[in-house]
Amino acid sequence: MIELLNPALAAGLLAAAAPLAIHIAHRRRARPVGWGAMRFLAELLTARRHRLALERWLLLALRTAALLTLALALCRPVLVLAAPPGAALTRSGAVAAVLIIDDSQSSGAGRDEPALAAVRRLAHAYLAGLREGDEISVLIRSSLGQPAADPLFDRAAAAALIDAVQPTAVASDMPALIEAGLAQFARHLNPSAELVLCSDGCRDGWDSDDRARWNDLRRRLGGGARGRPALIVLDPAPGASAANLAVASVRLDRGLVPAGRPVGIRVEVAHYGRAPVPKALLRLAVDGRVVGERTVAVGAGGRQEFAFTHTFPLPGSAVIEAALDGAHDVLPADDRRALAVEVERSVPVLLVEGTPPPPGDPLAGSLGLAAAALDPGGTGGDLFKVDRIAPADLAEHDLRGCRVVVLGDLPGLDRAGVAAIEAFIVAGGGVLVAPGPRTDLELANRHWARGGHGFLPAAFAELAVPDRPALPGSAALGHIAFVAFPARASEAWRDARVFRYVRLDPVQARSAEVQRLLTLDNGDALVVERRRGMGKVVLITTSLDRSWTDLPAQAAYVPLLRGLVSYLGSVVLPPRNLRPGERIVYCPGARPGTAALAGPDGGALPLTEDTWEGQRALLSEPLAIPGGYVLDERSGERRTRFAVAPVPAESRLEPLRDDDLRAALGDLVVHRYSTADHIAAATSGERPAVELWPWLVVACVALLLAETWWCRALARAERVVAG
């Protein structure tokens, strides 16, 4: 069977018709001439009719064949012969191999050696099966996103690249690796394409449940301009189930961390695997100073949460780090986890109320009770520093000094006000919206919702006045906004009644972007949230005063409001908590000078000047080592702490099963090898394919030489006769 590697050039075969077309055109241009000596022409044509016809057609055939062979050579035909019996991997000619190596955190797991060492041995075994002329590309997970390099022909150089790969803290992402591998084939020319996935054998990172992404990948793997690449998975055989203790998460019991007040810190420790582990010690450190210890005894497959309490004395940046000591498990890299926090002295909150309070009665007005909940003393000495303005003043107010804006019972906002609110949200600010008697639903829909493009999480459908007051029902208690509420939160607002509320547009309210935080007992939403840009918006469908509900009179009102505002104001930008592979971004603002960055081991790391969201910024290199980082400005005015924490899923170390491969790759044929011997047996076969283009080029040259020689011989003979 003959296959064409460049089928798009097959149209060039039409060029072979050119000599025939020229011949036909030439003959049609015969001019008539009267001739007296016809007997001589008739005699010679009679005597040499066959020879003349033979010469004519033979020359035509030579010229046509020369063009045909050249056009065919450009199509790169490959003669594919029958594969030898027993060959597992069929290679049709020279190989174009793209090796993609997963150096994620799980590749560092292993009792005696990391899994990545076994992966390297398998990759070397594959390289040994290649021959001179085969093309090799090596892509590494932690280097994805960097400019691609041209393929190598030097197997030793490819082996050196593989040997240099070390486990990192990045998360595995097999779909992204496969996409990069498919894109790399565009740099290859050899006909036999092979995509080699060098995996640590863990199923994390395959994301086989992401149907849409894998459907697209399967379509691209099934055939493209270069045909279908052979899929090869090299992963070491799973060993005995090993135990792995990991710090799964470190979180706070609130969104904002106040200075001078105790803060709850919760550390979750997970035990992956079936084998037992000895008891370990969990240490909690804040800015490098141990503030608490616990003994960890988590059963196989179990999780345990440990609570700590710490008071941050001063406002500023801090890093909380939880570390397991004495776990002695297969993956030490996940035995510690860091969390960067910003300790606040006070959070500026702007209240924009439709009905301002009369003088001397701060509890009045649309948001009087809300202001009292946030700043009971009214002095700004609490966590929240509250400002109250009228809607008309919003456009002139500089929102850059605020962290949260509360819109209560607004009849409407002018265009400038809407634009200011939307810009505030996109830039990372939080907005709490609550309607009221003065709210024009239609205006709000037109300017605030704008069919889902505005800042309102969902459009208002109608004003609901239930026959009997609705009661707050289910709540997303795991949400950090409700961290102050105990598990039995239904009792917290059991006595609250909602007499009026705004029913939301059902389609928009059920959108995947809108999260319900609190629902009424009749099923309608009471509190919803939606993210916009880097900020968040929370919508309460009833009023924040007592015009539509008696919630402000309930005990739940204050923690609910403070929890929501804390949550909305907890966004710190640029982000301080990063994943491996991400960069630290620091905006010094108007402060001049440079800064110094130190890693978890104390070593200095370089910073480069750049911009971030239109601001002057300092950026680090992509960070690979998890832990706490400290950035000090040269002026000494400010110290900022960052934390790099790995993806918890990398700690599971669940083996990749054939079912997982089938779920991801479907019916595509996958060659999976776990030992070097298997790879050697599969790749040592003959390559029953021959590229024909060199022979076609030689044939073309030979045909052209033959045509030239013959034409010269004919001309020479004519000269002899004429001479």
Next chain:
Amino acid sequence: MPSPLPPDIIERLGRLSIAARQAVESVLAGAHRSVRRGMSVEFAGHRPYQAGDDLRRLDWLVWARSDRLDVRQYEEETRLRATLVVDCSGSMGYGSGGGKLAYARQLAAALGFLMVRQADAVGLALCDATLRVHLPPASTMGHLLTIFDHLEAAQPGGTTGLGEVLGALAARLSRRGMVVLISDCFDDPAALLLALRSLRHRRQDVRVFQVVDPAEEGFPLRGMVDCLGLEGEPTLRVDGDRVRAWYLRAFAEHHRRLAEGCHALGVPLAVMRTDEDLALALARALAGAASGGRAAAPGVSAARPAVAGDGVAGHRRRAAAAPRTPPDVEAGR
């Protein structure tokens, strides 16, 4: 229609020098030798006495020596009777300015003029595949003018059939004389030579003037050409560049066969190219015949195989190296 014999030709023929004229006359006079043996100044042989012979012709010396009664025979000079056979077939129409036939007209007129001027009788036969016109020889100027009229009216057409025409003409020629064939000779050489042999057997002195156009001789056609036959042949589409060599070879072979055949028959063959001056070419042709043209075909040796250069062009080169044309004729003085 222009005169078949333009005045300048007449003038130049009239101004032929004595030597040239004698050469012409001697050639022509050579044909005058009659085979009839009678009272003449040259002894031709003996035969036995027959009752009724003139007793004055008895050779007494033979009787004295051998006691045999034989009478003497003598060659008798008689007036030349020539017939100009002009080929008017379609192929004679090829060429510019009237083509080969125009040249043949002039040539026939010139020969007729020369013959009548020296009191010889000249006749005319126009032919293609058949005999169109036949004027028996006469020596009067009026007859010559009649010949000129017929030459002027002749138009090329029809096919070539020299063999049949000459054969028919031979039957009409009762008396010994001369036949001058003016044609391109594009006929089967074997048939033509057979007809010439027949004429020779009938004791006719034959001269052949082959009129050739330079284009037919050189084949200048290039590229794809549709050759339209002038004698009704089917059109032939040829690649001129491809067939030129073969054509030239066939053309030369035809001329070689014709020349060898004429040489074997003792028929002088002169090639007259239409781009040559008629008077010079005629004088050269006649001078070549006078210097032994009967004995040797110009430029052709029967022992040497014909090659490509042995065509008309080769003949022309050897004719140039042959006995030179009388200088007076060349100068036209």
